[in-house]
């Protein structure tokens with residue numbers, strides 16, 4: 313069985329995508345049975361979509377909430393939480409996923425660069441922080457208002473918006489010596505560029521997933537397989 317060695321002085325940066333939650337029953341986006349086969353991004357996940365129909369956008373994200381809240385973490389999520397236990401502050405996890413399965417598996421040092429399903433925020437970015445919101449909305453009239461009066465929107469980064477926590481992510485990439493990318497097609501930027509940034513700094517770069525991603529040429533190693541099957545037992549922590 314293939315192993316990824318983690319050396320005593322390694323700092324590990326992990327980027328995950330929808331594939332890591334696939335075995336938990338959450339649809340990916342670009343696989344043949346993925347979400348973008350049934351919806352158009354420009355109808356549900358852009359600032360213009362929100363402007364045109366907040367009801368349609370909330371419908372879409374309410375359905376995503378329903379699916380994510382009943383899902384459970386799979387062995388892939390648990391393997392990453394265990395790796396963090398071993399490495400402590402030498403580990404950093406950046407997920408593009410908006411579900412909370414990494415946290416529910418025990419991960420702590422993580423950022424959600426594309427937002428979080430279980431939160432909402434002011435549509436006008438008035439300065440109030442995002443708030444917890446787990447409601448499955450059946451109609452727009454049930455959606456609350458910010459204290460400034462604007463409507464609350466999903467705490468999701470729409471296409472065309474700046475991902476969250478980019479300063480922290482950049483710092484963590486700059487000091488990583490091993491980047492592992494798991495279950496992402498490598499087609500959405502800037503996340504698809506992280507491997508190049510890490511490689512330019514001299515890091516080893518490993519991809520894990522059932523098929524090679526679009527940016528496969530940037531990886532020094534590709535481990536083919538499903539995250540939930542491959543991740544447990546993959547890491548050999550030395551030192």
Ligand code: OAD
Pocket residue numbers: 328329330331332334335340341342343346357408409426469470471494495496497498499500520521522523525537538539540
């Ligand atoms: P994609 O749907 O583009 O890619 C999912 C990847 O997961 C594919 O490369 C699959 O081969 C792989 N995969 C499928 N099953 C897997 C398994 N069991 N284990 C490991 N990998 C598996 O999803 P992302 O790359 O995450 O953004 O998409 C990136 C962003 O595009 C998302 O965060 C979302 C989306 O539109 C926003 O909504 C802003």
